[in-house]
Amino acid sequence: MSLFQVGHDRYAAVGHGDKYSAIDQRALARVVGSVAVGLPIILWIASHLPSDNPYIDTCFRYSISHFYYAPLWGTVFTGALCFIGAYLIVYRGEDRLGAENRLATYAGIGAFGIALFPTSGWGCDTEIFAARPKLTMRLVEGAPTLDGTFDPTTAFRLFEYASVIHYASAAFVFFFLAWFCFFVFTAVDDDQRDALGKPTQVKVIRNTFYYAAGSVIVLAILAMGSAALIPWLTGVPWPWWDAGNWTFWCEAAALIAFGISWLVKGRFITWLEDET
Numbered sequence: 001m002s003l004f005q006v007g008h009d010r011y012a013a014v015g016h017g018d019k020y021s022a023i024d025q026r027a028l029a030r031v032v033g034s035v036a037v038g039l040p041i042i043l044w045i046a047s048h049l050p051s052d053n054p055y056i057d058t059c060f061r062y063s064i065s066h067f068y069y070a071p072l073w074g075t076v077f078t079g080a081l082c083f084i085g086a087y088l089i090v091y092r093g094e095d096r097l098g099a100e101n102r103l104a105t106y107a108g109i110g111a112f113g114i115a116l117f118p119t120s121g122w123g124c125d126t127e128i129f130a131a132r133p134k135l136t137m138r139l140v141e142g143a144p145t146l147d148g149t150f151d152p153t154t155a156f157r158l159f160e161y162a163s164v165i166h167y168a169s170a171a172f173v174f175f176f177l178a179w180f181c182f183f184v185f186t187a188v189d190d191d192q193r194d195a196l197g198k199p200t201q202v203k204v205i206r207n208t209f210y211y212a213a214g215s216v217i218v219l220a221i222l223a224m225g226s227a228a229l230i231p232w233l234t235g236v237p238w239p240w241w242d243a244g245n246w247t248f249w250c251e252a253a254a255l256i257a258f259g260i261s262w263l264v265k266g267r268f269i270t271w272l273e274d275e276t
């Protein structure tokens with residue numbers, strides 16, 4: 001029994017046959033799109049909740065990745081990225097050489113890398129904030145205390161090169177998001193052409209969404225790359241970047257753009273459906 005639809009018609013709605021023989025790929029595309037759009041929105045709301053509960057309260061962190069260290073919302077972050085990663089791994093492309101399939105699989109692994117290997121630093125500029133750092137604890141006279149001198153750098157680090165894996169994974173995943181929007185979703189199938197061989201009007205509209213989403217992702221990548229490279233090359237820091245949480249906003253824009261492209265692909269907007 002094939003659990004996941006493959007082939008050129010994998011985005012077609014499930015018909016009247018055996019409803020347990022396939023998982024509707026359009027439904028999955030809509031779910032993935034909703035998760036990508038909803039994650040930054042949920043984390044932004046969470047960081048502004050008026051709560052004194054240490055498990056719910058969190059500061060507005062510099063980036064989405066820094067929510068890894070939030071006691072509750074870190075689980076939301078890792079869960080959402082793992083879900084997206086799992087979908088990308090099982091996704092099957094349409095090209096005969098399988099390049100689309102392989103790239104999606106690599107991007108899925110990259111999404112797991114983002115989720116499981118945290119970024120550097122703790123992402124907060126407030127004096128007091130709830131967090132789940134990596135600390136070694138020992139009992140002294142019945143009271144839990146820190147083992148040795150507290151070092152916030154190592155406390156918020158899984159291991160020495162975890163952040164390198166995180167950044168490499170993020171770079172590849174963002175590249176994949178843009179590549180899919182520009183070159184995969186915009187491909188025109190034979191049944192999406194009119195009598196003159198041109199793309200149908202509804203396909204042109206869908207491609208406009210895809211190109212716009214890809215452009216937003218590329219702009220977000222360029223902005224984050226500039227924020228990392230220019231201070232490093234010039235030796236002049238950009239304190240305003242973290243102060244404005246601009247990495248968070250760039251990541252949010254890229255995720256929302258990616259999510260909208262998958263929602264369009266999954267025909268969440270019903271009037272973008274192909275005519276039959």
